[in-house]
Amino acid sequence: xxxxxxxxxxxxxxxxxxxxxxxxxxxxxxxxxxxxxxxxxxxxxxxxxxxxxxxxxxxxxxxxxxxxxxxxxxxxxxxxxxxxxxxxxxxxxxxxxxxxxxxxxxxxxxxxxxxxxxxxxxxxxxxxxxxxxxxxxxxxxxxxxxxxxxxxxxxxxxxxxxxxxxxxxxxxxxxxxxxxxxxxx
Numbered sequence: 001x002x003x004x005x006x007x008x009x010x011x012x013x014x015x016x017x018x019x020x021x022x023x024x025x026x027x028x029x030x031x032x033x034x035x036x037x038x039x040x041x042x043x044x045x046x047x048x049x050x051x052x053x054x055x056x057x058x059x060x061x062x063x064x065x066x067x068x069x070x071x072x073x074x075x076x077x078x079x080x081x082x083x084x085x086x087x088x089x090x091x092x093x094x095x096x097x098x099x100x101x102x103x104x105x106x107x108x109x110x111x112x113x114x115x116x117x118x119x120x121x122x123x124x125x126x127x128x129x130x131x132x133x134x135x136x137x138x139x140x141x142x143x144x145x146x147x148x149x150x151x152x153x154x155x156x157x158x159x160x161x162x163x164x165x166x167x168x169x170x171x172x173x174x175x176x177x178x179x180x181x182x183x184x185x
Contacts, residue, residue: 007147008093008127020071020092020125027052027069035066053077070112074127078134083107093127093146101132104140104158111146133168153183 010016034048045063050056052072060080067087069075074091078099086106089095093111097103111130114121128146132138136150139158150156150166157173157180166172171180 006094006129010092010125010127012123012125017125023073024070027072030072031067031069037065039064049077057081074111084140092125094129095132096129097132098134098136098152100135102137104138104142106141107138108143110143113146155183 010020030048030052034045034052037045037048042062045065046057046059046061049061049063052069053075054073057077058079061077062081063083064085066085067083069089069091071091074093075089075095075097077097078101080100081097081103082101083103084105084107087103088108088110090110090112095109095111109130109132112125112127114126115124126146130144130146131149133150133152133154135153136155138144138150138156139160141159142156142162143160144150144156144162148162148165150162151168151170153169154166155171156162156166156177157171159175160173160177161175162172162177164176166177167179169183171183172178173180
């Protein structure tokens with residue numbers, strides 16, 4: 001079920017939750033195969049990543065295994081995207097990665113979460129979209145959570161936890177991430 005703000009809510013023990021679990025199993029099988037590849041297997045990495053997301057990625061796409069995902073069908077990737085090793089993408093809420101994006105090692109893009117109320121945590125999964133606009137650099141070890149847009153040409157500093165939108169042409173850093181300064185040419 002999706003709301004007006006594109007939030008997806010999946011309740012436990014429903015057909016939607018069964019589909020979500022099946023998608024996680026499918027993604028784990030594909031990424032297990034992908035993770036046996038090396039940097040020199042770029043064509044096969046692109047083929048498997050295309051299978052994971054359900055659409056062909058551009059020849060300029062580059063990913064260094066290992067890589068982890070709990071879906072794939074809600075991920076969209078632009079041209080000239082680079083994903084370094086050991087990244088994790090949870091895309092239930094939708095994950096849109098624009099052209100010319102660089103994603104450093106150990107980055108987590110997590111669109112899913114659970115309610116704060118203890119009685120509801122295991123009963124509901126909530127997915128909110130992440131949008132990474134054109135020419136963004138997400139540095140090593142950063143985490144971006146659902147509901148966030150990272151604006152064009154911005155940089156997310158290493159180790160940051162991004163919980164709010166990042167304006168275009170901005171450097172953000174910290175936990176939670178805050179604006180450090182504007183970026184100019």
